[in-house]
Amino acid sequence: MRYLPLDEADRRHMLGVIGAPDVDALFADVPAPARLSAPVDLPRHAGEIEVERELAGLAALNRPAGAGPFFCGAGAYRHHVPATVDHIIQRSEFLTSYTPYQPEIAQGTLQVLFEFQTQVAALTGMEVANASLYDGSTACAEAVMMSRRVTRRRKAVLSGGLHPHYAAVTHTIATAEGMEIARRPAAVDAEADVLAAIDSDTACVVVQTPNVFGTVTDVTAIAAAAHAAGALLVVVTTEAVALGLLKSPGEMGADIAVAEGQSLGVGLNFGGPYVGLFACREKFVRQMPGRLCGETVDAEGRRGFVLTLSTREQHIRREKATSNICTNSGLCALAFSIHMTLLGGTGLRRLAEVNHGRARTLAGALAGVPGLEVLTPRFFNEVAVRVPGSAAALVEDLAGEGILAGVPFSRLDPSAGQDDVLLLAATETTSAADIDALVAALSRRIR
């Protein structure tokens, strides 16, 4: 078999050196009742041709975003990733290396992480950032739990504009740890609604901008209110490209900024792997979850980088660790960082402007469809619209025509009573022809 270098002669020789009669002898510690005498009931090994046929066959049953007009967003955005990014992340030295535990022979990975942290801190307007988390949703949950460690309080207030999946993940984990989650009702312009829920037991307030309905909000006043109550403000961004144009979380007074970084370098991947961005004020650094890369010097005084502050981490602190996380999303962080390096600040701003412009065009076109109502007052690259009847049914209908018309809000939060709300995003990959095709199809369907 192609992945196994040993042949039978090797195996015999090695068993001889070991002094074992056969390989079964090496499994002697397995209790007899638990030994499988034959392979399990699954197919035998297969060549590349057969494996490729099977997987390509499954792939062909899907309709990729690039196959036609496409408007899905709601926390995962289709952007063009420069070919250079994928080329570099496939280099053996990045792809097949491990956590940089031996910094002397991992400076490639480590310098990338240091650059990544610097980029994330600048994007979010915060002082420090970690080396990434699994994704935006788990980063949000980690932020809430970090706010408990910082404030020693038990309650988290979640805006109704927070992505429902983020709220669910946060709820799942934080309540297990004993926190109370106060989630406000879903609404297009939900942010100010958190103010009333802040009290002296509040560890943090979590707001999202642009929120799940696409609404952009300046949360400076919420920061002030949170801080006045001794709580932290956590600002969530699910569309990292927006950070190129909008006021940064730091500018608005965030204590912790978390974001989904998938938009840069990573791609859609049916939801994963993605990359969670996590940044905060420097004073909280020892309460941060996840890996941190820091600058140091080698024995000859030359600059180098290492994983640092690992006394926060589980392999040292065990049950006293700040989090149980012991990986990052390293390769995705690399992809993010390369894409960001190609764009630069100027390029990201331009990209954000192109996205916003395309979304304005989309929103204008949707507003012209009789029966549709654009709900989002101020948006970046995504809008919510009210459709007559079920948004989910409309989306399935249009999929039959080859148009992926966006995400029904009911898909995210079935119990919110917003079955007639549809979320549509536009990016630099959306063409004018795509928008025309959508509008024509909607106009036919909606009478």
Place this chain on the structure above:
Amino acid sequence: MRYLPLDEADRRHMLGVIGAPDVDALFADVPAPARLSAPVDLPRHAGEIEVERELAGLAALNRPAGAGPFFCGAGAYRHHVPATVDHIIQRSEFLTSYTPYQPEIAQGTLQVLFEFQTQVAALTGMEVANASLYDGSTACAEAVMMSRRVTRRRKAVLSGGLHPHYAAVTHTIATAEGMEIARRPAAVDAEADVLAAIDSDTACVVVQTPNVFGTVTDVTAIAAAAHAAGALLVVVTTEAVALGLLKSPGEMGADIAVAEGQSLGVGLNFGGPYVGLFACREKFVRQMPGRLCGETVDAEGRRGFVLTLSTREQHIRREKATSNICTNSGLCALAFSIHMTLLGGTGLRRLAEVNHGRARTLAGALAGVPGLEVLTPRFFNEVAVRVPGSAAALVEDLAGEGILAGVPFSRLDPSAGQDDVLLLAATETTSAADIDALVAALSRRIR
């Protein structure tokens, strides 16, 4: 623009260092009438998204081999290339390096070429091989011209089984140099027909096995006849996989063996780039065309590799060079060598057996279609069949059904009067379902 690192500030600074007022001053030697004052009438620069749209649009107008049943061969064969091959050849250090003129920092490329030469020599059963030529057809022409240098004779006898394109390329180049080309009539079993044409002016006899009709021939007797007349035998192979199973050119007495190496590692690529294999007896080494890599030692006595015998080449010998070739098909040779390393001798034999088996299945199925006649008496993975009427028309008809049913012989040699001959190949990528679909379609079309 993304490929240009200089910005306007750089340019101004550099012009200052140079002492030129502007960039036009650097083009002062261009005569005024020939200076273009504005860009030519072509589109302006474009981003990746736009370029990808244009190229993907063109690609979508083609029907790739993998899109359905496929039986084309005739000198270019579809084989499965392991994913590892493409991964390695895209490594920066192989992809973006140049001819290894500085061996101290090119041992990667050089050792690969040395291994490649050894593999090619073993495959063809010859003593030495070069570092590759453009493709099989130009390698064939080079072999004919080399035979002139060796024998100092003027005539080349080409078998009627030689691929017509190879004959045409050889004719084009060799007659320009003043050789006489005696090409025998095309026939399914053409090889023995060369014997009568050999005379005392014959520099070489060129035979192909498997020939363009798929026929496999033991050419040992032809070698003997050529040698008796003082001529060289050139054996051509257009399907390198056949070398894993069939008697090698060396075993049959060839003086020069040339082959198209595209089947291993390279892929179809609509005809190029491909890789020409060129091997011969050691005594002719100083008359060989193309690059040669040889073993040597460095200043500390360690083994290393260099390009060698460059006194044959044009950059030293200029008009006295053995050939004007000054590149090889380096990256394709690398791909070939990786694929060969993965296969090994055992694997190549198995691959050849799978091909031959699949072709037997195909030939059997074709023989069962009323109105078709299988013409090839002994084949490897390709057969010629006689169809009622025009093979070209039949192929276009079946293409309309999504079946690429092979290559009409008239496409290769319109003047041969064999318009009813169709060439069909099968490889390890041909499935039983493909053959069934072909036979069903042929049975419908041919009444």
Place this chain on the structure above:
Amino acid sequence: QDEALIFERESRNGTGVDLPAPDAGAEDLAGLVRAAPLSLPGLSEPETVRHYVRLSQKNHAIDLALYPLGSCTMKHNPRLNEKLARLPGFADLHPLAPVSAVQGALGLMDRLSHWLKTLTGMPAVALSPKAGAHGELCGLLAIRAAHAAAGQVQRRLVLTPTSAHGTNPATAAFVGYEVVEIGQTADGRVDLADLAAKLSDEVAAIMVTNPNTCGLFERDILEISRLTHAAGAYFYCDGANFNAIVGRVRPGDLGVDAMHINLHKTFSTPHGGGGPGSGPVVLSAALAPFAPTPWVVHGPEGFRLLEEAGDEAVQAFGRMTAFHGQMGMYVRAYAYMLSHGADGLRQAAEDAVLNANYIKARLSGVMSAAFPDGPCMHEALFDDRWLEGTGITTLDFAKAMIDEGFHPMTMYFPLVVHGAMLIEPTESESRAELDRFCDALLALAGAALSGDVERFTAAPRLAPLRRLDETLAARKPRLTWRAPEPGVAPAPLAAE
């Protein structure tokens, strides 16, 4: 050979991306736009490529040589899997596209689940956890939910051996459990008597790694699970070392209730410099109803997704992540499974164990095996008794391996063994490479025992950098690059 940071380049405003002009029309974000321009460098494409290619060459990688990090399972990553994961039908697929447009993706998740369940002998699997530690979290949340559903709210303890991965106690604490350690026997296994003594109706679960972190199979595993179940607790198995037994032992046959599977270890998705991982969790029948959403279910018109509790999945304890987990890793792992097949996976486990025992046999003459008696599984554990009196530590020895072209083994883990050196070769290594490795280690060991201390304490010498000052990094954390102030020379860090 030093590569400047991207922030240190003179020319910072180039671009590696060409973009069109934004659509016409007024920007609609008055007062919401960032005030200061985003000061991040942009490099042209040639500069970008060079920066990262140069950096990459400072890394060790499994594609370059043996990478024997114990408990990390650095095995070969087939490139076929990379190619397949990039098929647009998988890579360019939106997680919330209509279900009719993603039937192949759901089908793949269903088939992957079938393989995982069959290989483990367990009835259910939750795919969505994003890494091993995330899988542990998932498993403990399911256990917690099951106890809650049974009214067993008093169960607040989790037992775990001293040799456990740090994530085990960290995860238990993270979800509010109190951690109690179980002792270890002299032969490196769970102390059954201690376990029995600590089990009670306050225990929610035990967390045991098997094969354990000493590289040994827990001989008494059936008794461990029997005792645990008798006490009303669940058996969480840390599946990080499943690669040692896949195809030969099914955890379901051992009485396991929940186990995460590191797809990046056992099923070879690339480690990528530290992630992304993927940690699906197989569950027993008792725990299956509590699995988190989403679930892939078969419907009359193909596959459906249950994404929220409140549908049929009423008992789901919640959600581990937005969307459906690490699809990119599912594709790679499934391709890997198909390539090996049932026979190949079993053979891979056998070869991994054979390779580890070969290393153990070859090195034991000089180095001291922590548990010399009996075979090890997929990794060979040594301690530092053999270095006593040399003045050379495990760390020094490991750093000297770098100069021989190898990545060091895992050091100082598990904690139960003094100066631990944990070597995991995996099945990807040829005999020749194992011999090269053993020869190098024996030569190094010879040098250590003959007093060549300098070779170790000064190592590495042949790496891009010499030994790095980790204490300094932690004492004065510099986590981001900051522009030097104009007129002030940048202050380099210096050891004090």
Place this chain on the structure above:
Amino acid sequence: QDEALIFERESRNGTGVDLPAPDAGAEDLAGLVRAAPLSLPGLSEPETVRHYVRLSQKNHAIDLALYPLGSCTMKHNPRLNEKLARLPGFADLHPLAPVSAVQGALGLMDRLSHWLKTLTGMPAVALSPKAGAHGELCGLLAIRAAHAAAGQVQRRLVLTPTSAHGTNPATAAFVGYEVVEIGQTADGRVDLADLAAKLSDEVAAIMVTNPNTCGLFERDILEISRLTHAAGAYFYCDGANFNAIVGRVRPGDLGVDAMHINLHKTFSTPHGGGGPGSGPVVLSAALAPFAPTPWVVHGPEGFRLLEEAGDEAVQAFGRMTAFHGQMGMYVRAYAYMLSHGADGLRQAAEDAVLNANYIKARLSGVMSAAFPDGPCMHEALFDDRWLEGTGITTLDFAKAMIDEGFHPMTMYFPLVVHGAMLIEPTESESRAELDRFCDALLALAGAALSGDVERFTAAPRLAPLRRLDETLAARKPRLTWRAPEPGVAPAPLAAE
């Protein structure tokens, strides 16, 4: 760090490819099957990957640092082009598939032709030549055919300057012409008087490189072409250096009749360690009818291919290669052209020239420019006068550059300049990289002039190998690996 040859491995019969069993049925090749088994090693996939990844790290590459090989044009190779060339619609396309199935491929060839013709101002192009030298062959064959058609069979001479690429005289001789050299002026250009004297009705063509191999534009180019045409000869231009003028000068406006274009140079298809190249030839109206088959032609139902003389293309001189040339390179070159656009190609030429002049300006203070007066084009040429008396040769100096992390420049070419050093930076280099390069060269030059001879004659020291014995390799050619005979120790080559 030595990497054994694949043939030297102990275990040679592994496999990196899993294949099914052959179809049932008797093998039908009695007597035609090779007698001895094919003794070539097969390695498992992990071993294969490691072998080539390790080897690759012994190479310099443009992705690692400046690669200033004059006349080789090592510029950035965009990865987008690699991606596009691998689209199944191009890569998995058979050259003899029915024309209806390849309309996009023919369309691409048509558009590429349009760009090449527009950029050169020439009416026709033959795409199929597989490299620059193959293009020269194509051009001379067209010229030969045109003369033959005009009854000018007495034209048996080709004139070419002393500074020409070696391929020019080699190609001319290859097709049966006699080569006559034209002299050069003191300022590095064609000696017009000598040209005029040598032109006659026996001259078939002149072959002139422009910009020439000294990196200079032929100022008298219009007069050269006028004289040539007046003598009834054709003007073949070696287009290797077209990258210096693309977008600013059209060879058609200079009176050129035929010129090959190295797609891998001007349009950046990767050099791949020495190929594949691609050398389309643009042709004047006089030569166009003689272009080799195949031709892409527009028909009422889309594109067609004329593949054989005997169709409409009755005057085609023949065929350069099986099939249609380097499609894989056409895709990359066309993507490169679209990316740059008319404006970007012109800018690239300007930047290439600017970069070369910047290097010339920065180094001229110490090193001796071969032609100090006036600007150079895309490459800067130095001679070795400045090394006189140091005991250091051009070769020594070049090898010392390796220790500084750079690839040496082209040495000892063109032949007309003593100890030539030809530096071509291309437009891909940033100012910072050019400065790093110039600083390194100036420091080296300083060392050379201050008598540090050892640093040069012993160079390189930091490469994988020290200087290699090329004489030995040529005297005792070992071109393939041969298995050592049993019982006999393999005899290493040794310098005598």
